[in-house]
Amino acid sequence: xxxxxxxxxxxxxxxxxxxxxxxxxxxxxxxxxxxxxxxxxxxxxxxxxxxxxxxxxxxxxxxxxxxxxxxxxxxxxxxxxxxxxxxxxxxxxxxxxxxxxxxxxxxxxxxxxxxxxxxxxxxxxxxxxxxxxxxxxxxxxxxxxxxxxxxxxxxxxxxxxxxxxxxxxxxxxxxxxxxxxxxxxxxxxxxxxxxxxxxxxxxxxxxxxxxxxxxxxxxxxxxxxxx
Amino acid sequence: xxxxxxxxxxxxxxxxxxxxxxxxxxxxxxxxxxxxxxxxxxxxxxxxxxxxxxxxxxxxxxxxxxxxxxxxxxxxxxxxxxxxxxxxxxxxxxxxxxxxxxxxxxxxxxxxxxxxxxxxxxxxxxxxxxxxxxxxxxxxxxxxxxxxxxxxxxxxxxxxxxxxxxxxxxxxxxxxxxxxxxxxxxxxxxxxxxxxxxxxxxxxxxxxxxxxxxxxxxxxxxxxxxxxxxxxxxxxxxxxxxxxxxxxxxxxxxxxxxxxxxxxxxxxxxxxxxxxxxxxxxxxxxxxxxxxxxxxxxxxxxxxxxxxxxxxxxxxxxxxxxxxxxx
Numbered sequence: 317x318x319x320x321x322x323x324x325x326x327x328x329x330x331x332x333x334x335x336x337x338x339x340x341x342x343x344x345x346x347x348x349x350x351x352x353x354x355x356x357x358x359x360x361x362x363x364x365x366x367x368x369x370x371x372x373x374x375x376x377x378x379x380x381x382x383x384x385x386x387x388x389x390x391x392x393x394x395x396x397x398x399x400x401x402x403x404x405x406x407x408x409x410x411x412x413x414x415x416x417x418x419x420x421x422x423x424x425x426x427x428x429x430x431x432x433x434x435x436x437x438x439x440x441x442x443x444x445x446x447x448x449x450x451x452x453x454x455x456x457x458x459x460x461x462x463x464x465x466x467x468x469x470x471x472x473x474x475x476x477x478x479x480x481x482x483x484x485x486x487x488x489x490x491x492x493x494x495x496x497x498x499x500x501x502x503x504x505x506x507x508x509x510x511x512x513x514x515x516x517x518x519x520x521x522x523x524x525x526x527x528x529x530x531x532x533x534x535x536x537x538x539x540x541x542x543x
Numbered sequence: 544x545x546x547x548x549x550x551x552x553x554x555x556x557x558x559x560x561x562x563x564x565x566x567x568x569x570x571x572x573x574x575x576x577x578x579x580x581x582x583x584x585x586x587x588x589x590x591x592x593x594x595x596x597x598x599x600x601x602x603x604x605x606x607x608x609x610x611x612x613x614x615x616x617x618x619x620x621x622x623x624x625x626x627x628x629x630x631x632x633x634x635x636x637x638x639x640x641x642x643x644x645x646x647x648x649x650x651x652x653x654x655x656x657x658x659x660x661x662x663x664x665x666x667x668x669x670x671x672x673x674x675x676x677x678x679x680x681x682x683x684x685x686x687x688x689x690x691x692x693x694x695x696x697x698x699x700x701x702x703x704x705x706x707x708x709x710x711x712x713x714x715x716x717x718x719x720x721x722x723x724x725x726x727x728x729x730x731x732x733x734x735x736x737x738x739x740x741x742x743x744x745x746x747x748x749x750x751x752x753x754x755x756x757x758x759x760x761x762x763x764x765x766x767x768x769x770x771x772x773x774x775x776x777x778x779x780x781x782x783x784x785x786x787x788x789x790x791x792x793x794x795x796x797x798x799x800x801x802x803x804x805x806x807x808x809x810x811x812x813x814x815x816x817x818x819x820x821x822x823x824x825x826x827x828x829x830x831x832x833x834x835x836x837x838x839x840x841x842x843x844x845x846x847x848x849x850x851x852x853x854x855x856x857x858x859x860x861x862x863x864x865x866x867x868x869x870x
Contacts, residue, residue: 366781395783406778410581422570423784425563467782 317475317506318342318365323374325360325530333372334360336530342508344474347501349517350510351541352527358510361527362479365508366400367391379474396424399468399476399505403483405460407452407467413439414448417466424471434470442466442496458489462496469500476500478509482516490516514541567788575795585768586800592764593804594811596757597852601812603750605833610746612829614739619650621696621735625706626686626720629657635715639689642709648701651692660685686717697736699724758855765797765859769867776867790864797860801852809848813837 318341325335335357342348352358363369364376367383376383379397386394407416414435421431439445442462452460461481468476478497482490494516501507511517517524518540526534579586627636636654643652655663661683668674693699706712706722769776779789816830816837823830837844 368781392780392783392785395781400781406774406781408775408778410578419779420782423779423782423788425567427566 317344317346317379318508319375319377320361320364321375321377323364323371323376325357325364325369326372333530335364335371337374338527338530338532339374340525340532340535342506344506345501345504347498347507347520347522348509349520349522349524350508350527351512351517351524356527357530358527359479360530362477362508362510365477366398367394392423396420396471397473397475399471399473401461401464401468401476401478401481403480405452405457405464405484407460407463409452412449412451413444413455413463413466416452416463417470420467420470438466438470441469441499443492456489457485458492461485461489461493465493465496465500469505473505475506475508478507480510480512482511482513487515494520517541568791571788571791572795574792575799578792579796579799582768582772585771586796589764589768590800590803590807593761593800593852593856594807596760597801597804597808597848598811599753599757600851601808601848602815603753605812605816605837607746607750608833608836609823609828609830610742612832613827614743616829617735617739618696619692622723623691623693623696623699623702624723625689625691625702625712626717626722627689627712627715628717629683629686631656631687631715635711636687636689639709639712639715642711643689643691643702643705646701646705648693648695648698649691650694653690655688655690657683657685657687660688686720687715695736697733697740761852761855762859762862765800765856766863768796769793769860769863773867776864780868786868789868790860793860793864794857797856798853801854801856802849805845805848805852808852809845813841 320338320340323335323338324333326333338357338361350358350361360369364371365378367386371383378394381394381397408419411419417435417438418431421434426434436445436448439448442465444459444462444466447455447459452463455463461484465478465481476497481493481497485493490513497507497509498520521538523538524534524536524540525532625639627639633654633656636656640652640654643649661678664685665675665678668678691702693702702722702724706716776789816834820830820834
């Protein structure tokens with residue numbers, strides 16, 4: 317599903333590469349946790365996957381799309397195939413819960429009928445039924461993250477990238493979000509999660525990839541958080 | 544596979560594409576309208592700034608028109624005179640007028656005979672009995688005059704050539720009165736001409752500068768409005784929105800700013816011009832032609848203002864969003 321082959325990303329000639337000769341392969345339907353200290357290269361790796369950044373060298377293939385041959389004009393199409401959840405939610409502040417989720421379908425050109433039948437189901441899936449007409453500033457942090465997840469999965473992407481989705485949440489809401497991601501993974505979506513939360517990593521017992529100074533230092537099938 | 548593709552009826556593919564395009568367009572318009580109303584404080588601020596700047600553009604345009612008309616008036620009031628002998632006949636005057644009229648630099652020619660000049664002077668001094676008595680007793684010494692309105696008061700060389708080379712004018716030229724475009728009076732006329740040209744050039748430069756500054760102000764306002772929402776733009780990008788889908792609502796918003804601002808600015812501008820017309824006229828400023836033009840082409844003026852507002856808004860939005868739409 318995700319192939320990263322000897323990828324390096326440098327931001328300048330005189331600086332150490334943010335990602336240095338990283339290779340990894342993630343199978344379809346896997347739930348993978350990416351850990352590492354700040355500056356280890358996690359965010360850069362995710363930016364490479366969402367094509368916010370281009371690698372300095374190496375090859376990236378996601379869902380059969382080879383980034384080497386990907387034209388800039390096709391980047392929006394690629395991003396529609398990948399769901400992304402951010403630590404700071406990145407919701408449209410002037411739009412309701414329903415509109416935020418529907419937006420992901422509207423940009424893909426789906427009809428109003430299709431949107432009307434899909435969005436309520438996804439809002440229910442993330443546990444926000446009844447809050448469709450509320451605006452982001454009327455919701456708690458956990459609820460906002462649920463909206464962001466609903467928006468990310470409403471197009472039924474094969475891959476969901478969650479960049480520290482629990483970073484701004486208290487433990488209870490953090491676990492709600494993790495359970496939701498597990499549920500989404502169970503439905504067949506590959507999940508790539510980055511987190512600093514050792515408790516979550518240790519309890520999930522999923523594949524854990526550790527990044528340090530831009531390199532993979534461990535890749536365990538049922539890993540734990542390493543200090 | 545390729546054989547299958549050939550069987551897809553093309554008209555349906557085209558229809559689907561057109562339907563998707565129409566759907567996206569309607570959504571972009573809807574998003575633009577919603578953003579305009581939901582970001583109300585920003586919309587009010589942007590529309591207010593745009594109104595002021597469009598009003599400046601309107602004022603620059605009207606002022607330029609009034610200035611041009613006033614200068615035109617002033618030019619037509621400055622007349623060149625060729626003085627002829629007192630006994631010049633009306634026939635000679637008419638012949639010389641016809642000759643002068645053929646010159647490209649001449650706009651109009653009026654022949655004033657010595658008798659007409661004396662009568663006019665008598666009318667001008669009708670309350671001065673001693674002047675009138677003296678005028679009646681004395682022999683008519685007034686010169687006959689060819690009063691000439693030229694296209695450009697700075698350019699009199701053609702007239703000078705005419706006086707120097709035309710045999711008939713040389714024969715009847717009054718030896719004691721030089722033409723007004725020669726000698727000391729020439730300098731006075733040229734000074735007026737230079738002042739008029741300077742005023743017109745300054746008017747054009749000031750008008751252009753106002754329009755330029757106004758466009759910059761609008762651009763900056765829209766840039767600030769879009770800067771406030773750069774995270775929204777980045778988020779839209781990351782979830783796969785096309786550039787046109789992201790840009791579209793901002794363009795629609797800018798067009799709405801321009802539309803409302805143009806209506807308000809045009810209304811305010813019309814009221815200001817009509818209310819100040821009497822005062823300006825009392826200072827010998829030629830306002831009437833501009834008033835006539837504004838009332839005759841009011842619809843066109845409004846449409847032009849809307850177009851200017853929309854175009855400046857669209858260009859500003861395109862430039863401002865471009866920065867946040869890379870990759």
